[in-house]
Amino acid sequence: MRSVRVARGRLLRGVTALLVGTAAVGVAAGPAAAEDDPGWVSGWLDDVTVGGPDAPGRTMPLTLTSTGASQPRVTIDLTGLAGVATAAFPDFCVTQGTSVTCPMPPTAVDEFGTLTGTVPVVFRPAPGALDGASGTLDYTPLGEQTEAYTQQATVTVRSGPNLLDLVDETVTGAQVGDTLPVPVAVVNAGDQPAVDLRLTMRFPVGLVPASYRNCRYGTNQVLATVVVCTVRGTFAPGQRHELRDGFATTVGPATLGSKRITQAVQPLASAGPLPSGVKLRSRDADQALRLRAVGAPLDVLPAEATRAEGQTYLRGVHGAFDIVAKGAAVTGAVGDTVRVTVGLRNKGPGVPDGSLSGEGVGAFLFVPPAGVTVLAAPSDCWLNGDEEEPETVPATWYCNGPGSVFPAGTTHKVGFDLRIDTLSGAPGKVEPFQRYPRVDDNPNNDVAPVTVS
Structure with a gap:
């Protein structure tokens, strides 16, 4: 071993330089560490049911969410849909064979540093697809340097009528004594007409729905009024039907706080059991509830037509109580x-x-x-x-x-x-x-x- 002698002055200058350099590195480490965080990207697409060859296309929302990620996007692999269904994407997506890449949509909303956007995907049955055919769509949300997790949605072809509810409303400013026209709107996403349907609605305590002679009424265990209506008619594929002037609903004195009026539609021939624990009775009424066709049949259903259930949300009714x-x-x-x-x-x-x-x-x-x-x-x-x-x-x-x-x-x-x-x-x-x-x-x-x- 060779001994090296260093003058004390040089040693102090070296230590000083080392400390200054270390401090400089420490100051720079904060932003660098922050830049090293890749953020995250997540996505969600519900399973999809499309009708047979005469059914309208269905628009399903692929939701993309990101915080702090660079170039958030989603890649989609369509290989698993071969022979079952086709999928069409908006113009801002890039398609290469059976692979599609969609960036965060330009309409994404930034809320507290989190971006949320929706990629509308239009599904149709593939030519020659048989009733019951099923395939998968793989999608992978990712950003630069983020971990990529592949998820999967199932797409199924189902022949027959398929009624969907189109109502998703929020009402503000309602007061006790008001009468509200609660909307009712349905569309047939299937490839065959629905002959007659069942409409089931639930009005929370305090809300008083109008009386129709083709509906039955009861009260459940939380004092909500349950209404079950048998609506006659033929509901063609792609055709939107609405209740003219809405389902008149009075905001009664018992109404307090926020309320959610729910509704669900089913083809009458395949409707499930009636609500349990509710005794349903008819009421005397001068009118029948009828749903009327609105506009021409749709070739592609809108993104809000995803479920057989809908809702009208009343926000913050200021009712009196003690x-x-x-x-x-x-x-x-x-x-x-x-x-x-x-x-x-x-x-x-x-x-x-x-x-x-x-x-x-x-x-x-x-x-x-x-x-x-x-x-x-x-x-x-x-x-x-x-x-x-x-x-x-x-x-x-x-x-x-x-x-x-x-x-x-x-x-x-x-x-x-x-x-x-x-x-x-x-x-x-x-x-x-x-x-x-x-x-x-x-x-x-x-x-x-x-x-x-």
Whole structure:
């Protein structure tokens, strides 16, 4: 080994240069590291059913989403569709044999740094394709240096009528007392006419649909009105049919918050079972529900014609309502066990309705009075909060509500068994767990005391 002697001044200058260089590299590393992130690209295409040779083409949306990726695009392999179906793409895509490449569509929307665009793909049955033939379309969303994941959609040829719903509406500003013309529109995507159809609609609690003599009406477990109509007529392939002036629907006093009116269509000959748990009855009515042909039959169905189900969404109806906390006052001696019954009452007229989100409503919180011990609680109540909270924080019980709806004029109460340890404690209270869908019209009665004396 050879020893090398370095002067102290040169050594210090070298160390200084090394530190400066390292700092410079560190400063540059931030943007470089950010540039090394390739971002991501994802895509989705539903499975497709096309009719036989006389059916209209079907436009299906291939959705492309990207964040931070360079040149986001999707490549499509059509090899698996040979003899089953054809697929046509917009002009901004490039086709080479059975391979297609589509960049992020020029109409893509940028929301908080995420691009989302839709590539419309028109599917038709291949010449000579038989009923039941099935093929696959492989598609791979990718960007520069992103990982590519190939996904697959199945395309099936099915002869016969195929009714699709065309309604996807959002209504804002609706108020109690309004009558809305809820649209009903269908199209036959099949290659054969549909003779007669069944229309099934669901109007959430508070909404009052018009009466038609060819419809039957019932109420389900969440107080929604279910309507099943038998509509006579012949619905030709590609032909759009609509209900003139819409399905008149009154926004009744019980309407509160956002609502989704759903509808579904089926050829009557192949319609499935009627809605379960609903007793359907006819109503006296002067009119029948009829769907009328609109325009000429379509050669290609629009992208919104993808499902047999549709919806009309009512956003934020500001209905009136008042939730009242129901406390309790009981008496007893030290050592006694007493029962307190507490809960909420909905004075109405609005009905809190969580069926849209699938949540329960009418839940409440119960704080027992100081100086008592809870000996027994209902099965749908449990301690709420952190078990490690200090003893100075009173225990709070959470109790479930009556279900997805809290009907006007009803009370939901439960009982707790309390042992009296002392009679000098502060009162407890009961109050709603949340103000759903908003603070009610009289918040002064939202909290009620619970006392033991």
